[in-house]
Amino acid sequence: MTTTPALHTVLGSGPAGTTLARELVRRGHPVRLVDRSGSGPAIEGVERYAADVATPDGARAAVAGAAVVYHCVNVGYHLQVEVMPKIQEAVLGAAEREGARLVVLDTLYPYGETRGAVMTEDSPWNATTRKGRMRAELDARYLAAHREGRLSVVLGRSADFVGPGVLSSTLGGAVFPAALTGQPVPALGDIDLPHSYTYIGDVAAGLATLGEHPEGDGRVWHLPTAPARTTRQVLALVEERIGRPLELTVIAEPRPFGPFDEAFMAEYTEMFYQHTEAQIVDSSAIEREFGLTPTPLEESVDATLGWYGELLAAHH
Secondary structure, three states: OOOOOOEEEEEOOOHHHHHHHHHHHHOOOOEEEEEOOOOOOOOOOEEEEEOOOOOHHHHHHHHOOEEEEEEOOOOOHHHHHHHHHHHHHHHHHHHHHHOOEEEEEEOOHHHOOOOOOOEOOOOOOOOOOHHHHHHHHHHHHHHHHHHOOOOOEEEEEOOEEEOOOOOOOOOOOOOHHHHHHOOOEEEEOOOOOEEOEEEHHHHHHHHHHHHHOHHHOOOEEEOOOOOOEEHHHHHHHHHHHHOOOOOEEEEOOOOOEOOEOHHHHHHHHHHHHHHOOOEOEOOHHHHHHHOOOOOOHHHHHHHHHHHHHHHHHHOO
16 A cells, blocks of 8 residues: 655745755655745646735645645745734644644844854844844744644754845845846945855755654754855855956945845844854754755855856846
8 A cells, every 4th residue: 555645835935945845846745835826837746826824724725734834934024023923823823733844944033143153053042133033032932832742843044045046135136147247246244254155955955854854843953054154255256157356336334235125225224233243154963963965155156156147048
């Protein structure tokens, strides 16, 4: 008698959710990819599904039949403090009712300002910003739900994303198209400080691994992240590959530039400390425990430049 493989449901079809859906298919899992429209390019092995997971009914419909649920939903910066807690409540309730395990894609925000100290899973949660405190409160609730035995929960924290499909990261749509077309490239804050970037493929591999290993539940893990380099060193890798110097526009304090419009920057101002102190993520715990290795930054930059090159060519 053959058993049907268990359904893995991914909530959120941004770069992380979409890359994760492909990774889960590659690992042999049936996958449902949920967003509000249910539309988008067909991905082999993935069922696209429309639901609003900020509502209890939408979340229940989205996770019906799932053994593992991955929460990769994000919302506009200006909506986060209001909307993310509603999504959490709906998704926690739905996953608990379904008896599903919950894997949450998380940020570094709960740590707050570190004065450049290396961030490990044991670092204190010192957030003072609105968005940082909100994320810390959500995480405390996730871990409490696990401790109380309501459902099994695990959190995977990522540094700033880089990689194919990543548009709205500090190392995304503002940097690569400008670099490839000879436009000014925005450089936020002090680019001579070490700054960790997590490759989007490693975000997906880390979350999929947590989804397959319940023994990791009940705690925070840092997703596999290459050793930090200064942002200037990362931009130098881009220069080497395109064969010409970048014209950098240093944005020393928050102001609108390129894709970062006024509305975004008004909300991002409180988080700008991430560019005025070192951001160093240690992911050795997940590497040791599950044998994962982060993608070298050189390969991440190559893959990202390739993807953006194709994107730009398609628009001409």
